[in-house]
Amino acid sequence: MARALLTRRTAVPLAALILAGLAVVAHLGEILLAHRGALDLHFFASLSLIAAVMAALTLLVHGRKPVAALGVIVFPLAAILLAVDVFLAPPTIPTPMDWQIKLHVTLALLSYALLSIAALLALFLAFQEPALRNRRWSRILQALPPLTLTESLMFKLIGSGFVLLSLTLLTGALFVQNLFTQHLVHKTILSILSWLVFGALLF
Missing domain, CATH: 1.20.58 (Methane Monooxygenase Hydroxylase; Chain G, domain 1)
Structure with a gap:
């Protein structure tokens, strides 16, 4: 998606969209693994989950409207928040x-x-x-x-x-x-x- 900001084309290649979709699935899967399949609402876990939802919604919106520039911001942000949640945030116990x-x-x-x-x-x-x-x-x-x-x-x-x-x-x-x-x-x-x-x- 970043190519859209570096060239005069705004169309995103299908391969990039597929990779973006796989990234969203991987993000959600890592959240499930990191929090043992539970819905964890502690601060960094919540931010990571919101970012994953933002990435998924960006893909859905792009299916109808050309908004590749959103992905250039949302996907790196999601990756950073996931890394913070998994590697830097203190361990938490999800509340039932x-x-x-x-x-x-x-x-x-x-x-x-x-x-x-x-x-x-x-x-x-x-x-x-x-x-x-x-x-x-x-x-x-x-x-x-x-x-x-x-x-x-x-x-x-x-x-x-x-x-x-x-x-x-x-x-x-x-x-x-x-x-x-x-x-x-x-x-x-x-x-x-x-x-x-x-x-x-x-x-």
């Missing part, structure tokens, strides 16, 4: 969860991944708009998605992420006994603030 909590966590991970990709697209927009006005960085601009596509895709991802974040808060209210206990209060407040911010952007 029932299906309700697993559903809540899955919705949260998907929403965080979607909104993180949307944030990357927002950075693309912040770069593209002044670069187009000043007619600079033309080679990189040709590798990025068109400005209108970037903006449209960003708002679609924000919309999808907002729905999933809403479901995350709903399932948390239904299934988590006390969202404002000491170890959860900061996550709850940040999630509510994120929900308000992204809701304001959409509506």
